[in-house]
Amino acid sequence: MNSQLQVLTRKDFDSNISIAPSDRVYFNEYPYRVDLEAPQHPHPLHDPAAHWYVSDLMRTSNMFWKRERRSAFKRSIYLGDIEDVKWLCNWASEQVTRVVGPVSKKHINMLKNNDHILRSALFHGKFNYRVELSFFQHPIANNKTAMINEIMDFVRNNFEDYRWSHNHRKWYYNFLYCSQKEYKDLEGFINISFGSCISEHRPVYLLSRL
Secondary structure, three states, rough: OOOOOOOOOOOOOHHHHHHEEEEOOOOEEEEEEEOOOOOOOOOOOOOOOHHHHHHHHHOOOOOOOEEEEOOOOOEEEOOOHHHHHHHHHHHOOOOEEEEEEEOOHHHHHHHHHHOEEOOOEEEEOOOEEEEEOOOOOOOHHHHHHHHHHHHHHHHHHHHOOEOOOOEEEOOOEEEEEEEHHHHHHHHHHHHHHHHHHHEEEEEEEEHHHH
């Protein structure tokens, strides 16, 4: 990511364009996302002239640091420069419906540090911590069954409430969802027992608090 992150401010956008906090730097490169919520080709209500106008605007404005994705009813344009965001939203205000990006200095710091998982809700509605476990490139990857049994038995016997992404015992990669307090209370024992299998563990921070 080469840009200097800047905060999205309400005064820079028309009132019909909503602003929402982002949960990541998209593709590890683009801090901003501009959404055009409208039917896409080949939907019968697709408006080719409106989308041509947006594409031509970006081309003639030399907006080449970008990436796009389309679904049935949305076109998302990922941009690296906030000035490009403001320019696009100014000249295509009738087509743009939402801008997503950092909304505060605190938000910028969290995106840079990447020490929280930014989400609109807790995992499974109640878990504020995620532990990522992996056997890829692990020394015991070819004989992992005993370690998986040990890990899952430890969690079952010591955690009051939790959930796995995979409940079977033949995985190479898995997520454990739990409470941050429970994890921290048991962290010393976890590190001794299977710390080498943990590739990442982070708490959730809700976007609504930004």
